[in-house]
Amino acid sequence: MKTIGVLTSGGDAPGMNAAIRAVVRTAIYNGVRVLGIEQGYNGLINGNIKEMQLSSVADIIHRGGTKLRTARSEEFKTEEGRKKALNVLEVFGIDGLIVIGGDGSFRGAQKLNELGLPTVGIPGTIDNDLGYTDYTIGFDTAVNTVLDAVSKIRDTSTSHGRANIIEVMGRHCGDIALYSGLAGGAESIIVPEVGYEVDNVCKKLLKGKNRGKLHSIIMIAEGVGNASQLGEEIEEKTGIETRVTILGHIQRGGSPTARDRILASQMGAEAVNLLLAGETCKVVGIKDNKIMSMNTNEALEYERDLDQEMYKLTKILSI
Numbered sequence: 458m459k460t461i462g463v464l465t466s467g468g469d470a471p472g473m474n475a476a477i478r479a480v481v482r483t484a485i486y487n488g489v490r491v492l493g494i495e496q497g498y499n500g501l502i503n504g505n506i507k508e509m510q511l512s513s514v515a516d517i518i519h520r521g522g523t524k525l526r527t528a529r530s531e532e533f534k535t536e537e538g539r540k541k542a543l544n545v546l547e548v549f550g551i552d553g554l555i556v557i558g559g560d561g562s563f564r565g566a567q568k569l570n571e572l573g574l575p576t577v578g579i580p581g582t583i584d585n586d587l588g589y590t591d592y593t594i595g596f597d598t599a600v601n602t603v604l605d606a607v608s609k610i611r612d613t614s615t616s617h618g619r620a621n622i623i624e625v626m627g628r629h630c631g632d633i634a635l636y637s638g639l640a641g642g643a644e645s646i647i648v649p650e651v652g653y654e655v656d657n658v659c660k661k662l663l664k665g666k667n668r669g670k671l672h673s674i675i676m677i678a679e680g681v682g683n684a685s686q687l688g689e690e691i692e693e694k695t696g697i698e699t700r701v702t703i704l705g706h707i708q709r710g711g712s713p714t715a716r717d718r719i720l721a722s723q724m725g726a727e728a729v730n731l732l733l734a735g736e737t738c739k740v741v742g743i744k745d746n747k748i749m750s751m752n753t754n755e756a757l758e759y760e761r762d763l764d765q766e767m768y769k770l771t772k773i774l775s776i
């Protein structure tokens with residue numbers, strides 16, 4: 458393998474830069490040329506590609522976002538688009554591709570692999586919604602961003618004796634809500650994997666109020682329902698003044714945590730090593746604290762399960 462291409466695709470995540478840095482430096486360390494493809498599969502189709510040097514990735518390990526920028530490409534979903542992409546890969550002499558992104562981006566890599574290109578995926582998404590790996594790059598930073606917001610909301614919530622609903626991201630995965638809810642001491646955690654009954658949420662709020670609790674934090678994942686509507690229902694049923702905060706894209710930005718930087722560095726290096734070892738159609742992950750890899754087709758079949766033990770613990774601790 459002489460030339461590796463690297464791109465970031467789909468939703469961005471803090472730590473993607475650290476992963477790009479690791480890919481570029483590991484490739485150069487091994488005497489392999491590395492080309493950066495800008496704006497995901499769109500940039501690949503349009504030949505938006507430049508050679509990366511050691512200095513191209515200097516001063517980015519601590520930065521959120523992605524230096525290579527990202528995009529969603531409808532054209533790449535068509536056979537015609539992918540043929541164009543393959544042609545560009547040939548023109549630039551790219552003989553292996555590293556894709557940093559979520560499940561959609563991995564499906565795109567899978568399609569390129571079917572056309573004969575060796576590919577390795579690195580999980581970069583704050584949602585932690587990939588079942589084959591314990592963690593994805595960006596998740597830990599997002600949880601810490603939410604936690605910071607929870608602490609601030611808790612202050613004002615206590616002052617006013619209000620209930621606060623905090624809606625977090627995660628698409629259909631409740632991990633951001635679960636982890637930040639446990640760490641932030643939330644009274645109720647509502648995740649798509651379990652669902653909720655408004656009456657139960659209200660009962661818990663009233664129970665807390667009756668034993669003198671000054672505030673209540675309700676974490677709700679975006680995939681479960683409408684946070685504003687839940688707020689209205691709670692106010693109506695309990696008479697407790699309720700505020701709703703939808704954290705939104707703040708969760709996607711910021712300097713990555715140490716944990717995300719380390720994970721990204723390890724995964725980036727492993728992705729290059731896999732390509733150099735002649736592996737193809739792989740995705741990198743972390744399982745039981747060990748960096749691992751798996752066939753992409755197999756990895757995409759894993760459903761993400763909620764950590765039931767952790768969920769149970771949140772119930773016990775918020776009694």
Ligand code: ADP
Pocket residue numbers: 466467468498528529530531533534558559560561562563564565566568582
């Ligand atoms: P994420 O990677 O964060 O899940 P998306 O689902 O938006 O984000 O996917 C990113 C890009 O990957 C899409 O815009 C598209 O170009 C490509 N992609 C997604 N699914 C497929 C697919 N089934 N076939 C080919 N390309 C795909």
